[in-house]
Amino acid sequence: MLLEMHCHTSRYSRCSQIAPANLVRQVKKKELQGIVITEHHYLWKGDELEALRVEAELDKNFLILSGQEVVTDIGHVLVFGAPGTIEEETSLEALRRDFPEAALVWAHPFRDGSVPDEKKLLNPMLDGVEIFSMNHTPKENYLGLKTWHKYKFTATSGSDTHAEGMAGAYPTQFDHPIFTIGDLVNGIKKSGCRPFFKEIPRSGTNSTVTEITIGTKGDDESRNRIILKNITGDKKWEALKTSSEITAFLYKNGFGEGQFRVPGIIDINDEERLIIENGQRGKNLFDLLTRVDKSIGADYFRLAARWLARFHNKAIKEGDIKGVIKKELRRFDSYLDSFKRAKSPYLKKIEPVIKYVKEREEGMFLKEKNSFILNHGDYHPKNIIIGQDLQHDITTLFISVIDFGSSILFPRAFDVGYFISQFQSQFFSHPDVLRYYKEADFIDTYIKEADNIPEDFSGQVKLFKIRANLSIAAYLIKVGKGQSPKMNSTLSFL
Template identity: 45%
Template sequence: MLIEMHCHTREHSACSHIGALELIERVFAKGLQGVVFTDHHFLWDPLELARLRRQAGVPDHFLILSGQETCSAELGDVLIYGARETFARGTPLARIRQSAPDAALVWAHPYRKQRLPTAAKLNHPLLDAIEIFNSNHTVRENSRGLCDWHRHRFTAIAGTDTHGADYAGLYPTIFDHPVKTIDELALEIRRGRCRPFFKEIPRAGSKSQVTEVTFGAKGQDEVRERIIIQTLDSSYKWRSAERAHKIMAAIAAQGFSEGRFRVPRAIDEDPATRTLIQQGLRGKSLFDKLLKAPVEDGQHFVRLAACWLARLHNGRLQLTPAGEFAEREQKRLENYVKRFREIDHPHTRRAEEIMERIAAEEQRLGVEQPELLIQGHGDYHPKNIFIGQDNLDNPNTLFVAAIDFESSFRLPPAFDVGCFLAQFRNQFFRHPQVLENCPEAVFLDAYLEHRETPAADFLRQVELYRARTNLGIAAFLIKVGLGDSADLWRVLVEAEQALTMVDGASSGQLPEAGAG
C-alpha cells in the first residue's frame, strides 16, 4: 500500500493552506491508497474522518487516518501513529512511549536546516523509524537521508509534510502488507515492514558512483522529482566534475533551464563528501531514440540537436579561460598517438602524420582567428544528448538537453559540429538504416540555418575537427583492446579523407558556409 504519512490540514494546523477534503482528493488522484493526517498536537475524531470520507467520495479501501506531530524534548518534531492522546510541546520521548507503548514513533525531517544526525540518534531506542524524505528537506538533505539509511539500515519512511495543494502526496511510504487501522499501521512500522517509495537505479560511471533517484508515484499529472547523485572517489575527479557542474549551471542561467532547449539543473554540491546532485531527465538519449524512431521523427530529433548546439554557440559564452583549450588539446593529441606507440601499432606512423596535420591546422586557426573561441560542449554526440517530453500526451512539451560538460572549453564552434558528425557515423556504423534515414546534411543544414554568422571557412574547420575526432576514436579503440579491429582502420581512413577535404577547401574545392 502507498500511503501519505505526513500532512497538515488548514482546519487544525495554522501553518497549512490546504483543507482536509482537498488533501484527500489530491492524494487519491496521485494514485495512493491512503492518507494520515499529522496535525500539530492534534488527533482527529473518527466521526470527523468518516464525514470527510463521505464528502470526498473515495472508495472504502482508501485509508483516512489520523496521527499527530509533536515537538519532543530530545529530538524536536516526532510523528506519532497509534496514540490515543495528544502530547504537549516538549514532552520527553520516554513519557510518550510510556503512555503509548504500542504507538510508532518516527523522527520527522531530521536533516532539515542542514542538521547531521548522528548514528546514535538515528538508532535511538525509543524511535521506530526515521523520515528520510520530506519536502522540507533540501535535495542534499534528502540524499543524505538516503545515504544514512543505506549505511545504518534503520527503518525509514517518507512523508511529504504537505502544507499546500501543489505537492500533496509527493513522498509516499509503501507498506509491504495491507493495513486498515492506525494500530495496524503502527505495528507495521514497528516491525520494519515499510519503506520510502522511490526508484533507485545505479548508473554507469567510470569516475564515480552514480545513482538516479525518482521519488513518488506517477499520478495523473506525471510530475515526479528525479535527481542524479554523483559521488567522486578522488580529489582530481572531483575538481573535474565540479568544474563541469558549474559550467552547466552557468549555461542553464543563460536560457537553458527550461523550454525546448535545456541542460539538467545543477541542484547542489557538497565538497566535504565530493558529491554533486543534478536534475534527472525524463527521456532517452538521441542514440537510443534513433534506433527505433520513424524516419520523420528521427530527422526531427537530429534537427533539434543541431538547434540546441547553434543556440549554445550563438550565446558566445566565455565561461572558461581562453588558453585552456589549446593547452589541453595539445596534450590530448599527444596522448592519442602515445597509445599507438605503446603497443607498437603498425599504423603508428599514420596516426602521427594525422596528429601533426591536425595540430598544425589548429595552431594556425588559433593565431589567425583567436576571436573564434566561444564556450562549446566539447563532446557533443548522440549519447550525450537527451530527447525528452514533459507530458506524454502533449507533443509540444518535447525538449532536447545536453549532458556531460567535463570537456567544455572555449573552442572553435566547428569543433562541436565536427565531433558530432564523426561520432554520429561511428556510433551508428552498425546501424546503416539510421545513417540512411538521417544523413549528416540534416544536422549540418539545421545548424547553419540557426547559427548566427559562422566563420567564412566554417565547413573547412568542420572537416578538420571531424578528422581530429576520428583520431580520438581510434585511440579509444586501442584503449579498450580493439587495436586490431577493422573499425580502427576505418576511422583512420576517414580521418585522412577529412583532411583531404581540408586541403580541397584550401584550393577552393569545398563550398564555404555563408553568414546567417
C-alpha cells in the same frame, strides 16, 4: 501497501492551503492505497474521517486515518495512535510517558541542514525517523538516506503536504495490509515499513553512480529523482567537478527549464567527492534514433543542433586557453604515437594529415584565440537526453545535455564537426540511420539558430571532423580494432 504518512489540510492547519477532499483525491491519483492526515496538534475524529470519505467520493478500499504532528524539544514528532488531540507543545520524554502505545516518528529531522548524530537517531523513545520529506531539500533527503543505510533505524517518508500538487510525493511502504490505526502503529514499531523508492547503483572505474527514484508515477507521471556521482580518482573528480560547475551555470542562465535544458546540480561536495544532481526522465538520442519513426527522429536530430547553437550563443569565454593549447598540441603527438606503436598500415597516410590539422589549429591559436568560446567538447548522441515531462503532452518535450567534463575553449565549429564524426561512428552498425539523418540537415539547422557564424565555418567544420576522426581512430587502435571495417570507415577521408 503505500500510504501518505505526513500531510495537512486547510481545515485544521493554518499553514496549509489544500482542502481536505482535494488532498485525499490527489493521494488517490498518485496510486497510493491510503492516507494518514497529520494536522498540527489536532486529531481528526472517526466521524470526520468518514464524512471526508463521502465528500471526496472514495470507497472503503481507500484507507483514511489520522495522526498528529506535535512540537517537542527535539523538533516536530508525528504521533500515531494517541487517543485524542495533543494540544500543547511538550517533550519527547513526556510524549513517550503519556502515550506508551503510540508510534512516535521524528519528522523532517534533516531540515535546514541538520545532521542528527547516531544517539539522536537511535533514541529508544522514537519508533521511526522520517528520512524523505518535501520539507527537506534534495540534499537533505540524500543525507537522510545515507544515515538510514548507516544506522539501520526504522524509516518512513511523507510529503508534508501543505499545498496543491504536493500530496503523495513521498509514500511509505508497509509490508502488510493496514486497516486500522493499530495496524499502522504495529507496522512502525515492528519495522514493517520503509520509504517507497528505487536505488540503482552502477559502478565504473573510480566511480559509482546511483540513481534514486522516490514515489509513484501516479496520474501526473512525475516522480522525484536524484543522481549521486561519487568519484575516487583525483583527475576524474576534477573533471566531474568542472563539468558540474558548467552545468550549474547553464542551469541558472537559460537552460533550467523549457525545451532546452541541462540537469539541475543540487550539491558539489569536495569532502565526499560527491555530485548530487536532479535526475531526468528520458532516453539518449542514440537509443531513440534506432527505435522511433524516422520523422520523429528527424525532429530530435534537429533539436540537438538547436540546443548546441543556443549553448554557443551564450559565448562563454571562461577557461584556461593556455592549458587548452598545450593539451591539444600534445594530443596530436599521442595520436601519431598510437599509429606508430601499432605499426598501423595507415601510418604513412595519416602522418601528413595529423601534421596538417595540427598546423591549422596552431594558426587558429595564434590568430583567433580571442574569439574562442566554450565548447561542450564531447557532444554526441549518448550525451543528449530527449524527454517529455508528461507522456500524453507533446508540448512538454525537452532536450537536455550532460557531461561537460571535456569542455574546451575553441571555435564553435569544433562541437559541430565533433558531433557529426561521433554520429557517424556511433551509428556505424546502423546504416539505415546514417542514410536518413544527414550531416547537411544538422549543419543547416545549427546555422539558422546560431549567432555570429564565421565566414570559413564550413571549412572549420570539415577540419574538426578530421580532428575527431583522428581521436576515434586512436581509440580503435587502443581497443584492438585498428584494422577493422569501422577503422576503414573512420579514415575514409584519406
